[in-house]
Amino acid sequence: MSSFSVTEPSNRSKWIAGFLVISYALITMIPLVWILLTGFKSPADAISYPPKVVFDPTLEGYVNLFTTRTRQTQEFLNANPPQNWADEIVRQYDMVIVGPSKFGERFMNSVIIGFGSTFLSIFLGTLAAYAFSRFKVPLKDDLLFFILSTRMMPPVAVAIPIFLMFRNLGLSDTHLGMILLYTGVNISLAVWLLKGFIDEIPREYEEAALIDGYTRFQAFYKVVLPQAATGIASTAIFCLIFAWNEYAFAVLLTSATAQTAPPFIPTIIGVGGLDWPAVAAGATIFLIPVMIFTILMRKHLLRGITFGAVRK
Amino acid sequence: MAQIVVKNVKKMFGDFTAVRESSFTIEDGEFFMLLGPSGCGKTTTLRMIAGLELPTSGEIYLDGEEISQKPPSERDIAFVFQMFALYPHMNVRKNISYPLISQGMPRAAVKNKVEEVAGILGIRDILDSPVGGLSGGDRQRVALGRAIVREPKAFMMDEPLGALDAEFREHMAEELRALHDRMGATTVYVTHDQLEAMQMGDKIVVMNNAVIEQFGTPQEIYDKPATMFVAGFIGSPSMNFLPFQSRLEAGSEMVRLNGHDEQVPKLLEGAEGELVFGARPEHVFLSDRSSYRAKVVAAEYLGTTQIVTLQSPNGEVKARIDARENVRLDEQVGLEFRSSAITLFEQSTGRALKSTLNEEVLGNG
Ligand SMILES: Nc1ncnc2c1ncn2[C@@H]1O[C@H](COP(=O)(O)OP(=O)(O)OP(=O)(O)O)[C@@H](O)[C@H]1O
Numbered sequence: 058m059s060s061f062s063v064t065e066p067s068n069r070s071k072w073i074a075g076f077l078v079i080s081y082a083l084i085t086m087i088p089l090v091w092i093l094l095t096g097f098k099s100p101a102d103a104i105s106y107p108p109k110v111v112f113d114p115t116l117e118g119y120v121n122l123f124t125t126r127t128r129q130t131q132e133f134l135n136a137n138p139p140q141n142w143a144d145e146i147v148r149q150y151d152m153v154i155v156g157p158s159k160f161g162e163r164f165m166n167s168v169i170i171g172f173g174s175t176f177l178s179i180f181l182g183t184l185a186a187y188a189f190s191r192f193k194v195p196l197k198d199d200l201l202f203f204i205l206s207t208r209m210m211p212p213v214a215v216a217i218p219i220f221l222m223f224r225n226l227g228l229s230d231t232h233l234g235m236i237l238l239y240t241g242v243n244i245s246l247a248v249w250l251l252k253g254f255i256d257e258i259p260r261e262y263e264e265a266a267l268i269d270g271y272t273r274f275q276a277f278y279k280v281v282l283p284q285a286a287t288g289i290a291s292t293a294i295f296c297l298i299f300a301w302n303e304y305a306f307a308v309l310l311t312s313a314t315a316q317t318a319p320p321f322i323p324t325i326i327g328v329g330g331l332d333w334p335a336v337a338a339g340a341t342i343f344l345i346p347v348m349i350f351t352i353l354m355r356k357h358l359l360r361g362i363t364f365g366a367v368r369k
Numbered sequence: 370m371a372q373i374v375v376k377n378v379k380k381m382f383g384d385f386t387a388v389r390e391s392s393f394t395i396e397d398g399e400f401f402m403l404l405g406p407s408g409c410g411k412t413t414t415l416r417m418i419a420g421l422e423l424p425t426s427g428e429i430y431l432d433g434e435e436i437s438q439k440p441p442s443e444r445d446i447a448f449v450f451q452m453f454a455l456y457p458h459m460n461v462r463k464n465i466s467y468p469l470i471s472q473g474m475p476r477a478a479v480k481n482k483v484e485e486v487a488g489i490l491g492i493r494d495i496l497d498s499p500v501g502g503l504s505g506g507d508r509q510r511v512a513l514g515r516a517i518v519r520e521p522k523a524f525m526m527d528e529p530l531g532a533l534d535a536e537f538r539e540h541m542a543e544e545l546r547a548l549h550d551r552m553g554a555t556t557v558y559v560t561h562d563q564l565e566a567m568q569m570g571d572k573i574v575v576m577n578n579a580v581i582e583q584f585g586t587p588q589e590i591y592d593k594p595a596t597m598f599v600a601g602f603i604g605s606p607s608m609n610f611l612p613f614q615s616r617l618e619a620g621s622e623m624v625r626l627n628g629h630d631e632q633v634p635k636l637l638e639g640a641e642g643e644l645v646f647g648a649r650p651e652h653v654f655l656s657d658r659s660s661y662r663a664k665v666v667a668a669e670y671l672g673t674t675q676i677v678t679l680q681s682p683n684g685e686v687k688a689r690i691d692a693r694e695n696v697r698l699d700e701q702v703g704l705e706f707r708s709s710a711i712t713l714f715e716q717s718t719g720r721a722l723k724s725t726l727n728e729e730v731l732g733n734g
């Protein structure tokens with residue numbers, strides 16, 4: 058082979074591409090790495106200037122994140138020796154742990170609402186996309202445009218009407234309310250993305266299944282769904298990321314019961330001074346589920362499932 | 370095994386007519402060809418028989434039972450798609466088992482049946498491979514396996530060889546025909562390749578522009594075309610059409626072509642105006658005796674025969690003659706036609722005039 062080939066990029070362009078990709082990845086990862094590190098700093102290290110890259114790691118931020126603490130008198134502290142490593146950490150500030158913080162609960166709310174709305178968006182989105190893709194739906198184009206048009210302004214633009222509506226319907230500060238809201242926002246994206254994916258699946262597969270003696274629903278379930286897996290996985294990631302990170306509606310519509318993690322994390326700052334390590338710890342833990350979900354789905358994203366089955 | 374009767378079936382997509390009222394009968398065990406140019410409605414017709422498309426009007430009978438509005442799962446008809454449509458997320462064995470599983474056949478029986486079918490098709494060794502990496506021929510065999518495994522009443526095949534390489538097509542065509550002869554199942558086969566249709570079919574339906582032009586055995590369709598379209602579509606090179614003007618009475622056996630009398634099969638109907646004299650190239654001969662003269666403009670050598678193109682007073686004529694005959698370009702030669710094989714057409718409608726040659730064929734068209 059000559060060094061000049063149309064199909065293979067030259068070594069030099071590979072090097073340049075590699076360099077650019079790696080630099081970009083590093084730059085975008087700096088804030089994340091910084092959050093991760095800050096979570097293991099002491100409050101003093103966290104705000105020291107110049108910023109410390111090397112420091113004594115401590116779990117203080119995580120302890121503060123998950124607990125509520127009170128300051129106690131020296132007598133009390135002497136009378137009650139620390140029970141475990143977490144107690145020992147808070148003793149440096151003459152404090153004792155009096156109970157868990159709300160973080161665990163808020164985090165679970167995020168999980169329920171985030172995954173619940175993602176599931177619902179995907180469930181409804183797949184059925185709607187299939188119908189739009191395969192059947193003669195009256196006013197199909199107008200309906201699709203209408204569905205898309207719900208995303209033509211930022212969702213917060215309708216925050217006030219939604220707030221009033223939720224209050225009247227008794228949906229304020231409920232899990233169901235937040236699931237419905239996020240589903241409503243995500244469904245247009247889900248329908249459009251999934252319709253694109255389902256359009257790509259040749260009809261012959263379902264028709265073959267119909268001929269093979271299956272019902273329309275069985276054909277959808279057994280033949281179309283497995284092939285739409287790539288599309289479903291990527292759509293689910295988009296939906297989850299939106300619902301998981303959503304802040305404005307969560308602040309407006311949730312408080313005591315259904316509050317999610319995003320509005321909760323900033324409130325940590327207010328409790329006992331600027332507790333940046335606890336905030337960073339909260340942010341770190343908050344990132345984990347989406348990361349795991351994306352990694353799990355990645356397998357589907359990369360597998361070109363229909364490869365080679367149809368000769369085009 | 371089954372007889373299929375298609376009666377006045379019509380299909381519209383919105384305002385567009387894909388198939389006009391069509392009727393034909395497919396006898397039990399026949400290898401039946403649906404032939405026609407692209408877009409003429411072959412696939413639509415096939416899909417209506419299989420139940421993938423519902424006719425706008427008309428009836429379809431399978432063994433006497435009206436099925437035109439039934440879902441495909443209740444028709445017991447198998448379909449082989451042009452692109453095979455093997456389930457990409459399943460291996461070969463699963464693909465072939467799939468129709469049996471839907472019938473609730475026990476696992477052990479499914480396994481045996483699949484092995485048996487794989488044996489017939491010679492694909493035992495690839496049963497556990499994914500379908501993605503298979504060659505075109507193997508995919509074709511798997512698709513056939515999926516169709517024959519449940520022993521349906523009839524097979525529908527939509528250009529099943531269309532996705533294969535030219536040289537492999539012929540081999541697969543023979544395999545298909547042998548498989549059909551072995552199983553004797555009624556088969557409807559769509560193709561736009563007239564040679565394939567002539568070689569493989571017991572019966573042929575020729576479609577054009579959503580209309581059935583003719584329906585019959587390959588010989589009937591070749592020798593006694595019902596329309597100019599059929600005459601032109603089938604055979605290569607196609608039939609020569611020599612336009613002329615005349616007034617003919619029923620019973621006449623002569624036509625005048627540019628001042629020369631030519632004998633034709635006895636006409637059973639009269640006609641007047643723009644007519645066409647149709648002669649296949651193998652029914653045109655060069656003869657010094659004839660006073661109907663034409664000029665040789667080209668000669669194509671084909672081994673045992675040659676195709677000579679001539680310029681006659683009524684337009685271009687191709688003759689298929691013995692390769693040993695000596696023809697020189699630009700030479701003036703005399704032309705003779707085999708009178709018993711001539712078909713006359715009406716120019717305006719393209720319809721063949723009824724004569725002693727084609728009376729039984731036109732009778733059922
Ligand atoms: N679902 C549909 N909606 C609208 N028009 C259709 C539909 N299916 C087919 N047609 C039209 O009907 C006509 C006949 O189509 P059909 O597929 O039956 O042709 P065909 O003879 O099989 O052609 P080909 O050789 O190209 O496969 C075409 O003009 C096609 O565009």
Ligand SMILES: [Mg+2]
Pocket residue numbers: 411412413527
């Ligand atoms: Mg077709």
